Amino acid sequence: MxxxxxxxxxxxxxxxxxxxxxxxxxxxxxxxxxxxxxxPNPPLPATESPDPDSExxxxxxxxxxxxxxxxxxxxxxxQGPADRLLIYGILFVSECLGKIRPTHGVRxxxxxxxxxxxxxxxxxxxxPGFPLNQMYEPPQDRxxxxxxRQYLSQVRQELxxxxxxxxxxxxxxxxxxxxxxxxxxxxxxxxxL
Numbered sequence: 636m637x638x639x640x641x642x643x644x645x646x647x648x649x650x651x652x653x654x655x656x657x658x659x660x661x662x663x664x665x666x667x668x669x670x671x672x673x674x675p676n677p678p679l680p681a682t683e684s685p686d687p688d689s690e691x692x693x694x695x696x697x698x699x700x701x702x703x704x705x706x707x708x709x710x711x712x713x714q715g716p717a718d719r720l721l722i723y724g725i726l727f728v729s730e731c732l733g734k735i736r737p738t739h740g741v742r743x744x745x746x747x748x749x750x751x752x753x754x755x756x757x758x759x760x761x762x763p764g765f766p767l768n769q770m771y772e773p774p775q776d777r778x779x780x781x782x783x784r785q786y787l788s789q790v791r792q793e794l795x796x797x798x799x800x801x802x803x804x805x806x807x808x809x810x811x812x813x814x815x816x817x818x819x820x821x822x823x824x825x826x827x828l
Contacts, residue, residue, distance in 0.1 A: 711823075
């Protein structure tokens, strides 16, 4: 059984590619270069994603919905540019889950995960420390590299916010969901960011 690929691969109007990473629109309040999608109507709780057919559904909703299923795969066939963003998102979610301890309350986990998301000292495709350089093309010039870094920073911040809302969704005791934390030891494709 193959891994689940992104439904955004079929989107004929990918706005811009830097290297081979698409700058897809996001439903976010975080500042950055991404085109902002409208909020869902009627409004949804932070723990839920809009329907995939909705205009508010974005790649980050897809990352969170496919994370648990795709984490079990060691191989992933890239079928389009959106898959590269899906891979990056899944690896970032894994990194964030690794920062959350079972004893962490919401405040401690938010501090750890948001520090990881806000850290601007992360590798992008083309950097020597980036773990998937064989699958990603580097940006053409320094301006593209900076725009890609800003976009991935925006992705990281929004993904961290949505992940925290889901990990601490139904916990009256303030503890993280064991169901999400059970994936902390798994490495998608045997890689980590």
